[in-house]
Amino acid sequence: MTAGELTLPIFPTESAGGRVFEGLVAAHERMVLRTAYRLLGGLEDAQDAAQEVFLRLFRNLGRMGGDPKAWLYRVTVNVCNDHHRRRMPVAELDEHRADPAPDPERAVTLDERKRLLMDGLATLPERERTSVVLRDIEGLSTAETAAILGVEEGTVRSHISTARVKLAKYVRSRQ
Amino acid sequence: MTCPECELLLADDEADASVEDHLHGCAKCRALQEELRENALALSSLRDDELPRVRTPKRRPAIPWIAAAAAAALLALIAHQASQRRPIVETLPRQVAAPATVTAKLAPAPAAKLAVRSKPKRARRNAPVAEPLLVKMLTPDPDVVVYWIVD
Numbered sequence: 566m567t568a569g570e571l572t573l574p575i576f577p578t579e580s581a582g583g584r585v586f587e588g589l590v591a592a593h594e595r596m597v598l599r600t601a602y603r604l605l606g607g608l609e610d611a612q613d614a615a616q617e618v619f620l621r622l623f624r625n626l627g628r629m630g631g632d633p634k635a636w637l638y639r640v641t642v643n644v645c646n647d648h649h650r651r652r653m654p655v656a657e658l659d660e661h662r663a664d665p666a667p668d669p670e671r672a673v674t675l676d677e678r679k680r681l682l683m684d685g686l687a688t689l690p691e692r693e694r695t696s697v698v699l700r701d702i703e704g705l706s707t708a709e710t711a712a713i714l715g716v717e718e719g720t721v722r723s724h725i726s727t728a729r730v731k732l733a734k735y736v737r738s739r740q
Numbered sequence: 741m742t743c744p745e746c747e748l749l750l751a752d753d754e755a756d757a758s759v760e761d762h763l764h765g766c767a768k769c770r771a772l773q774e775e776l777r778e779n780a781l782a783l784s785s786l787r788d789d790e791l792p793r794v795r796t797p798k799r800r801p802a803i804p805w806i807a808a809a810a811a812a813a814l815l816a817l818i819a820h821q822a823s824q825r826r827p828i829v830e831t832l833p834r835q836v837a838a839p840a841t842v843t844a845k846l847a848p849a850p851a852a853k854l855a856v857r858s859k860p861k862r863a864r865r866n867a868p869v870a871e872p873l874l875v876k877m878l879t880p881d882p883d884v885v886v887y888w889i890v891d
């Protein structure tokens with residue numbers, strides 16, 4: 566990752582636990598930082614969140630069972646949601662707002678679309694935003710996303726469908 | 741099927757064939773379908789995008805600030821000392837410019853002491869060296885007058 570370096574607390578790495586920790590950080594640093602960035606929309610906030618995630622990882626090395634990747638996704642989502650709640654609330658998209666007619670002459674470039682989608686993500690409710698980030702950006706399955714969020718698959722599908730429609734209308738309204 | 745129902749089905753990963761009939765007759769939902777498809781591509785490509793760099797302000801070395809602070813403190817000290825000396829600087833050159841005579845009565849002893857402590861040395865230090873300062877001291881005896889010439 567070429568973004569700013571992640572500053573982590575210094576832990577004793579001579580021990581077996583230290584080496585495990587180092588290995589997990591090396592393997593998942595990019596994933597955690599990328600997910601935090603998509604959820605929070607800012608790199609500095611994402612770096613703060615990633616530090617918090619790895620701090621929790623270190624504290625829970627012995628107690629963390631199962632797949633560390635799923636555990637890290639879950640903690641990243643929780644940390645980012647906490648972070649997001651502390652910030653100023655943003656106006657949510659109105660699903661029932663009049664759908665503006667798109668300009669057929671106006672073609673949105675891929676970069677523009679990505680930027681609009683990132684802007685639109687910030688306006689989504691927490692569950693919808695998290696579902697889209699995990700499912701559509703991170704490429705996890707509906708089942709994996711549901712396991713990370715601790716909800717039923719049907720709930721995730723519902724959140725994702727609603728969020729995708731909102732994002733599509735958001736992008737179209739700004740073309 | 742209504743448009744809102746069709747929209748949610750189009751956005752679902754497991755959309756069924758029931759939307760096809762609606763799409764044939766609804767240009768708005770067809771446009772949304774295309775929008776959803778392009779968004780899905782854009783979202784999935786976000787995963788491989790590099791994150792932007794954090795712009796950290798460059799730190800200037802602290803030494804120039806320390807030097808500036810020291811210079812400011814030195815100037816303030818000089819200004820303070822100059823303001824303390826100003827009355828002497830302002831009055832004494834006038835006395836020196838035209839050879840002045842300072843008269844002091846020695847009759848009461850403290851007065852004589854006071855006259856003697858008229859800081860002539862400071863005057864000499866601050867004044868041009870051209871003219872001496874003449875101090876005339878009166879004594880209780882009217883026939884005795886003491887003159888003090890200060891270089």
